Amino acid sequence: MLDIQLLRTQPEDVARRLATRGDEIDFTPFNALEAERKSLQQRTQDLQAQRNSLSKQIGVLKGKGEDASAVMAEVGQLGDELKASEARLAVLLEEITAFTSALPNLPGDDVPVGADENDNVEIKRWGEVPVFDFDIKDHVDIGAGLNGMDFETATKLTGSRFVVLQGPVARLHRALAQFMLDTHTAEHGYTELYAPYLVNSASLYGTGQLPKFAEDLFQVPRGEAEPYYLIPTAEVPVTNIVRDTITPAEQLPLKWACHTPCFRSEAGSGGRDVRGLIRQHQFEKVELVQITAPEQSAQAHEDLTRHAETILEKLGLPYRRIVLCTGDMGFSSQKTYDLEVWLPAQNTYREISSCSNFGSFQARRMQARFRNAQGKPELAHTLNGSGLAVGRTLVAILENYQQADGSVRVPDVLQPYMGGIKVLSAQA
């Protein structure tokens, strides 16, 4: 959510900056709502003040045992207008909130302006793209050859976009998550977290998935009660830890690492990435979350992105970092780096991590604050990034480390997690 003061005082500027995201916002209805709100709120509060003062008089008179009927008649005349004013004001405030909570975040000043993913800017590349002297396979064929990856059975169990992993491939998948968590906690200063996989709508509103993106979520009905939702990312439960709290400044930054499954309905992703592990309804991710003071967040964003890159480097996977342009950023983000890993079978880089600084956008929705040097509560900044998406990392390893006989080398850093296994082969 954007600062409503900003919307009131410089709507043209806000509209201009949102336009760079491709969102053409007409502030005319907002300005009209605000104008009515302002006068009506003053009038309502004035009436409330009169009522309060007269009611107090009634109390005093009755306390003395005197007759209060004259004053009661007077205050009774306020009643109808007051009720109408309060009701209308509630409607106005609801409409204003509906408008503001649907506005995306403002792009940072240093974010390149662009229309879509073609305007993203590559920042760096790391690693040597492997050269193969044999006909390479994609991860689906490699996985099948290892007898470790079965999409047909998963389709029987559930439906499309699910998978069953088996044997050493399943173990490698687990090893990756363990390795990522261990690295972030031991070397990057994050505290490990275990968090709920089902959340309520307030949490999803806090991080910005609701109200606009309900169709991307799996909902769990609970009869009469409010539904729960399967988390689309650990960002939701972890960031919402600080919802409605005031954190002492000396505890910042909060740094959390959390490994969870993620569930996405992938509505509207139609025929994209139907083959393989790239786009599933359920996948594992190790998420990094930081809660910082405003002046710390830009540096924290750089640090957090480096933490994710470190995983790729330790695994020896070639990648590049791009900065998303204004038109390609997520709803809540102020600035986003994507890390893209090299996938030989696709002959291209594919997203494996997305690291964002949300500024105060989520914090304002969540009322996540800290006590600043003046002792006053102030909105914190929130950040998160994948460190990394486990399923896609598995894909990258299978494809980049494949050998002519269909076996796959295990990266050195993972071997301790694999009981010393150095190569995955069909016999293993």
Added chain:
RNA sequence: GGAGAGGUGGCAGAGUGGUCGAAUGUACCUGACUCGAAAUCAGGCGUACUGCAAGGUACCGUGGGUUCGAAUCCCACCCUCUCCGCCA
């Protein structure tokens, strides 16, 4: 799932229709005393909106209702605790 109790300021805890945004204790901040500290004493100490200011308004789990007036009464929901049952 059944029965009961309860949700008030950082924490503890009073308040069952009127001058209550809310006693008291504690924690915290400032000052006095002290070489310094402890103890003691005095003062301060929620959030948000609005106003140049004085001030005004809202908030006692959430949402409705009754009333001139609600922390207090009524209804629904959420959550917590205790006991019983069930259970990874």
